Amino acid sequence: MPFGLLKYGLSSDYPAKHHFTPATELKRHYDVVIIGGGGHGTAIAYNLAKYHGITNVAILEKNYLGGGNTARNTAVIRSNYLTEAGVNFYSESVKLFNNLSNEFNYNVMMENRGQLTLAHSDAAIRSFRWRAEVNQHLGVRSELVDRQTIAELVPNLNMSEDSRFPIMAGLWHADGATARHDAVAWGYAKGACDRGVELHQLTEVEDIEITSGRVTAVKTNRGRVECNAVVQAVAGASSIVAKKAGIPLPIHCYPLQAMVTQPYKPVLTPHVSSPQVHVYVHQTSRGEFVIGGGSDPYPLYHTRATMEQRESLSAAAMELFPFLAQARLLRQWAGTTDMTPDYSPIMGLSPVENYYLDAGWGTWGFKATPICGVTMAELVATKKVPALIKPFELERFYRFEQINEAGATAASH
Amino acid sequence: MKLLTCPLNGPRNISEFTYGGEFHPMPDQHKTDSRQWAEYVFFHDNAAGVVTEWWCHTASTFWFLAERNTTTDQVIRTFDANEVFNQRIEFSAMEDDA
Numbered sequence: 422m423p424f425g426l427l428k429y430g431l432s433s434d435y436p437a438k439h440h441f442t443p444a445t446e447l448k449r450h451y452d453v454v455i456i457g458g459g460g461h462g463t464a465i466a467y468n469l470a471k472y473h474g475i476t477n478v479a480i481l482e483k484n485y486l487g488g489g490n491t492a493r494n495t496a497v498i499r500s501n502y503l504t505e506a507g508v509n510f511y512s513e514s515v516k517l518f519n520n521l522s523n524e525f526n527y528n529v530m531m532e533n534r535g536q537l538t539l540a541h542s543d544a545a546i547r548s549f550r551w552r553a554e555v556n557q558h559l560g561v562r563s564e565l566v567d568r569q570t571i572a573e574l575v576p577n578l579n580m581s582e583d584s585r586f587p588i589m590a591g592l593w594h595a596d597g598a599t600a601r602h603d604a605v606a607w608g609y610a611k612g613a614c615d616r617g618v619e620l621h622q623l624t625e626v627e628d629i630e631i632t633s634g635r636v637t638a639v640k641t642n643r644g645r646v647e648c649n650a651v652v653q654a655v656a657g658a659s660s661i662v663a664k665k666a667g668i669p670l671p672i673h674c675y676p677l678q679a680m681v682t683q684p685y686k687p688v689l690t691p692h693v694s695s696p697q698v699h700v701y702v703h704q705t706s707r708g709e710f711v712i713g714g715g716s717d718p719y720p721l722y723h724t725r726a727t728m729e730q731r732e733s734l735s736a737a738a739m740e741l742f743p744f745l746a747q748a749r750l751l752r753q754w755a756g757t758t759d760m761t762p763d764y765s766p767i768m769g770l771s772p773v774e775n776y777y778l779d780a781g782w783g784t785w786g787f788k789a790t791p792i793c794g795v796t797m798a799e800l801v802a803t804k805k806v807p808a809l810i811k812p813f814e815l816e817r818f819y820r821f822e823q824i825n826e827a828g829a830t831a832a833s834h
Numbered sequence: 835m836k837l838l839t840c841p842l843n844g845p846r847n848i849s850e851f852t853y854g855g856e857f858h859p860m861p862d863q864h865k866t867d868s869r870q871w872a873e874y875v876f877f878h879d880n881a882a883g884v885v886t887e888w889w890c891h892t893a894s895t896f897w898f899l900a901e902r903n904t905t906t907d908q909v910i911r912t913f914d915a916n917e918v919f920n921q922r923i924e925f926s927a928m929e930d931d932a
Contacts, residue, residue: 660878660879660880660881661880661882669873669877669879670877670878670880671876671877671878672878672880673878673880674880674904718849718852718853719853720853720880720904721904721905721907722882722904722905723905723906723907725907729849762876818872818876818877819868819869819872819873821868821872
């Protein structure tokens with residue numbers, strides 16, 4: 422291996438291989454068209470090709486592979502949700518994440534760092550105890566921890582009792598992790614394209630053709646494509662794309678902002694989150710502190726970064742880790758989050774036959790990428806809704822059966 | 835600092851305001867089934883472009899309407915809800931509702 426690296430370094434031409442070859446011409450017909458070339462879209466294509474033998478699939482991406490919320494999220498993986506439907510779904514995803522590098526033979530840099538959520542009030546402790554009980558019952562490692570344990574887990578956390586919101590207890594989630602978000606999309610895209618799936622970048626869906634209640638074709642800026650089934654996995658553009666198919670959605674789009682510091686030596690292992698001061702912080706393996714969790718106060722289709730969020734995120738991060746006052750910010754950015762009223766996704770069947778929804782991923786989409794790929798591919802291939810995603814169907818809003826995860830998502834990730 | 839003009843209090847920092855959701859005419863309570871109510875309550879146009887929405891000046895609890903472009907974040911105009919609600923809405927139950 423060292424000689425290989427040496428040879429690589431001394432080679433005059435650049436010997437790196439492309440991960441895969443992007444498709445060139447659009448075919449006239451595909452079995453399945455997937456709108457959206459992010460983590461979810463590529464994961465669905467990968468599972469269709471590898472486990473269901475459906476390879477006549479096109480992923481149509483308006484921009485470039487993994488360039489939307491897949492690139493903008495803060496890469497947090499966890500399953501300490503509150504409802505049975507939520508915990509079962511996300512814990513299955515965490516299991517898949519743990520094996521993802523093996524599945525791809527491609528490193529997604531999974532780091533099982535654990536996640537600590539902080540309680541600064543009695544009410545928060547009560548809700549954490551509730552979550553810990555639900556989690557443990559469903560086999561997720563999640564427990565209420567006291568101040569001493571918190572100080573041992575995160576030695577440089579501000580445990581002062583004189584701060585504005587002193588830390589009273591925490592919810593420790595040993596299954597919490599982070600992974601390289603881009604690598605997840607690249608791994609899925611490579612695996613899908615190696616098996617015959619076509620990735621068409623710079624291909625925007627302009628209209629969706631529906632004949633007697635079923636989808637028959639999509640019109641793109643590069644021509645018309647006939648298809649037997651369509652899956653939309655477009656995050657922030659969910660309402661806009663679904664409208665082309667005549668499907669109203671219970672979604673509002675808010676920008677979610679995050680920022681990152683320059684790299685520093687490693688001092689922080691777990692992911693630390695505080696719903697009270699609205700921030701979460703972790704240090705990446707290359708040393709940058711990722712500071713996230715600032716949703717804008719009103720809806721917007723824009724990914725600008727604002728001074729207000731920079732100020733509030735910085736203040737909150739410094740409350741938890743006073744030494745961050747010395748850190749220099751490297752960049753700040755935003756993603757358009759498609760928020761649902763109950764903070765749970767909308768997955769499964771739609772009112773249009775053969776048109777499948779993978780939407781409403783708000784601030785919780787990245788952690789669900791692998792399980793979303795598995796379940797949505799099963800749905801498209803078998804036309805039967807897998808039990809794991811049945812509770813997340815669009816119909817739940819018409820039956821007033823929301824799956825309330827607002828509390829477990831309070832720090833917006 | 836971004837400003838929003840309250841029809842009652844004049845231009846104020848937008849941090850003094852609370853966003854109140856898209857404006858939709860309320861369906862007729864006597865002719866609406868539960869599916870239509872669900873759509874009215876939960877579903878949104880979520881349009882990219884100029885929308886009409888509710889805002890509240892938090893300090894004075896004054897509710898009003900605004901036209902805002904959701905792709906550029908430009909507020910086109912704000913106006914008193916009287917412009918839309920210019921006649922009395924009958925909320926009383928019909929006899930067969932009782």
